[in-house]
Amino acid sequence: MTKNNSRRDFLKSAALTSSGLILGFNWFGQEALAAEVVAGVSTEAGNTAFNAFLSIQTDGIVTIFSPNPEIGQGIKTAFPIIVAEELDVDWANVKVLQAPLDTKKFERQVAGGSGSIPHSWQRLRKAGATARQMLVEAAAKRWGVSASDCTTEKSFVIHTASGKKLGYGELATEAAKITPPTDVKLKDKKDFKLIGSTIKGVDNKAILTGKSLFGIDFHREGMVYSMIQRPPAFGLKLKSFDATAAKVSPGIIDVVSFKDKVAIVGKSTWEVKKARDLVKIEWEKANTLESSDDHNRIFKELLDGTKNEVRRKDGDIETAFKDAAKIVEAEYQCPFLPHNPMEPMNFFAHVREDGVELVGPTQTPQNAQNQTAKLLNIPAEKVTVELTRMGGGFGRRLGTDYVLEAAELSSIIKAPVKVMWTREDDMGGGSYRPAVRYRFRAALDKQGNLIGYSLRGAGINAGNPTRQDNFPAGAVPNLLIDSSEHKSAITTGPWRAPITNFLAFAEQSFIDEVATAAGKDAVQFRLELLEKAKTAPTGAIKYDIDRMKAVIELAAEKSGWGKKKKGVSLGFSVYFSHASYVAQVAEVVMKKGKPVLQKIYAAVDCGVVVNQSGARNQVMGGIIDGIGHAMYGNLTFKDGKPEQMNFNTFRLIKMNEIPAIEVTFVNNGIDPTGLGEPALPPTGGSVANAIFKATGKRLRNQPFIEQDDKMFESVS
Structure with a gap:
């Protein structure tokens, strides 16, 4: 990207020529509004009253400006697929452009919560269908026939009786003169041609050829670079620094401090990195410097304590445990985890007298705009944000700390600056997945029925570490879920599938323990609980029983659950998150006396699948992420400082450790639900349950390899 790629130049690139059709559609509310023709020659897209655009040019090219940040979830491909489907356009004639932040024209310009497609589904379909109907009316008018006698296919309007046809580009100017319909008919889902097919990502070629995305x-010509020295431990603050040696280093322009940080500014990344090592800094204690041993003590106090917030209570839990024929108890724990996107944090900022320009990878551009405006005490409309593609985020780029660093530093040095983080900066000063522990108890009657269930969650900066209305809530007559929290100087934040990324492992592993204690099959035990939730629910049911049952049965069928496979142990798990349902079966075999994960079967209900390629990548990526962090990921602290600062000490999953993955989607025809996150939560549970079947050993602590490293020694 160069200086010419400014927001104004972006808008100019979308401007109309003397002819052509441009449609705007509203992103607000539950229903998409009727499209509006933007009249006039060379009308800039930004001048319309609507806030997202579909354009059809005279050459037949259809463009959609994608407002949501692209973080690898494939939204820049999925959005135009939806429009092209309803428009009946040839996919070869479709392109998409990344829109900048514009709070007047767009709603929910966010990459997070697996919500982009669910939010935009109807809006995008109606935009395409509206354009299609206007093109049909324009062709019918030219031919002097009824619009009902015309059809469309691959960028052509066709008169069925005569066989006449006109391309969309030929009709665009005439269509622009037609009043947009207020009501349009959407395709029956059974007639989809593009939606549900396999289409490669629109940025694939640019990524593979190394384009600047x-x-x-x-x-930006004339910008400077900066690296920032932040406190090396959580709980420290800046006392003093000596930058004498750094300032005389080659390429260094200045060294400044702000908010307990020291910023080195220079002409290149390498020069500022070398100079940063020369700055002598003295830190002093501001808060408690916590270590992992402290966290062990804190967790015990929280779990044993009495100051817990009740999240849900059904029935008489005390009596249920008093009268139980058998009680099952277990504790599960998970560590802090860094996000570790392959692209470390970075951002460009130019603070000028007339406004602020921000450019970079952010999952929440509007939040970046608002926080920058607040920081600099200026109106939000004076801050523009251009979005780049992101090399991963997993929730880390929902935060704005790295954006604000760039903005504040630019305001201090009076120059455009790009702030760069190293991997050590990213892992050492990032926002982590909270550390959480859970204490479970289950009460069984003489017939092995679950009559009581209690869950206590304790987290460090985790907020509510439970999801009190998730399964098995509603299926147990007596239930208690409560939680407590310890406030720490260690910063935490959303991590892919927040809370459920670990809670699902704990819950699904414990349910397996209970099924084993009850002498029941793990899959059948869950189905029985779902049947109770359906026929005799206790309290609110906030999950779809039939959808969960369907993925359970599908995963069991695909994996051959219940059919003995020689030397193969199966583990089951199912979870509901982000409005989607995923069931998994893990296959483990023993090699040289060690358990080896060889395959995962995944049954996924995310409603209509827009792009098979993107959807499968999301599911497989979530599963691999889930396996890797359950097996290997761990972040520990010593006196407030992370002990793992790079990949030489933080273990990631390796290519040869990735099993075969078989993904099957449920074809139930409902509108799309979330997909970027739901495949991760059930993974840890399916793997742990399979390893238990193979070895007889329960894995209750993540990472598994540190619970029993001898069990997982290499067998290659």
Whole structure:
């Protein structure tokens, strides 16, 4: 990206020529509004009263400006697929452009919560269908026939009786003169041609050929670079610093401090990195410097304590445990985890007298705009945000700390600056997945029925570490879920599938323990609980029983559950998150006396699948992420400082440790639900349950390899 790629130039690139059709559609509310023709020659897209655009040019090219940040979830491909489907356009004639932040024209410009497609589904379909109907009316008018006698296919309007046809580009100017319909008919889902097919990502070629797509690639003529030394431990603050040696280093322009940080500014990343090592800094204690041993003590106090917030209570839990024929108890724990996107944090900022320009990878551009405006005490409309593609985020780029660093530093040095983080900066000063522990108890009657269930969650900066209305809530007559929290100087934040990324493992592993204690099959035990939730529910049911039952049965069928496979142990797990349902079966075999994960079967209900390629990548990526962090990921602290600062000490999953993955989607025809996150939560449980079947050993602590490293020694 160069200086010419400004927001104004972006808008100019979308401007109309003397002819052509441009449609705007509203992103607000539950229903998409009727499209509006933007009249006039060379009308800039930004001048319309609507806030997202579909354009059809005279050459037949259809463009959609994608407002949501692209973080690898494939939204820049999925959005135009939806429009092209309803428009009946040839996919070869479709392109998509990344829109900048514009709070007047767009709603929910966010990459998070697996919500982009669910939010935009109807809006995008109606935009395409509206354009299609206007093109049909324009063709019918030219031919002097009824619009009902015309059809469309691959960018052509066709008169069925005569066989006449006209291309969309030929009709665009005439269509622009037609009043947009207020009501349009959408395709029956059984007639979809593009939606549900396999289409490669629109950025694939650019990525493979090394084009400048990512924030770390961004360059602006005249900008300077900066690296920042932040406190090396959580709980420290800046006391003093001596930058004498750094300031005389080659390429260094200045060294400044702000908010307990020291920023080195220079002409290149390498020069500022070398100079940063020369700055002598003295830190002092501001808060308690916590270590992992402290956290062990804190967790015990929280779990044993009495100051817990009740999240849900059904029935008489005390009596249920008093009268139980058998009680099952277990504790599960998970560590802090860094996000570790392959592209470290970076951002460009230019604070001028007339406004602020921000460019870079952010999952929440509007939040970046608002927080920058607040920081600099200026109106939000004076801050523009251009979005680059992101090399991963997993929730880390929902935060704005790295954006604000760039903005504040630019305001201090009075120059455009790009702030760069190293991997050590990213892992050492990032926002982590909270550390959480859970204490479970289950009460069984003489017939092995679950009559009581209690869950206590304790977290460090985790907020509510439970999801009190998730399964098995509603299926147990007596239930208690409560939680407590310890406030720490260690910063935490959303991590892919927040809370459920670990809670699902704990819950599904414990349910397996209970099924084993009851002498029942793990799959059948869950189905029985779902049947109780359906026929005799206790309290609110906030999950779809039939959808969960369907993925359970599908995963069991695909994996051959219940059919003995020689030397193969199966583990089951199912979870509901982000409005979607995923069931998994893990296959483990023993090699040289060690358990080896060889395959995962995944049954996924996310409603209509827009793009098979993107959807499968999301599911497989979530599963691999789930396996890797359950097996290997761990972040520990010593006196407030992370002990793992790079990949030489933080273990990631390796290519040869990735099993075969078989994904099957449920074809139930409902509108799309979330997909970027739901496949991760059930993974840890399916793997742990399979390993138990193979070895007889329960894995209750993540990472598994540190619970019993001898069990997982290499067998290659």
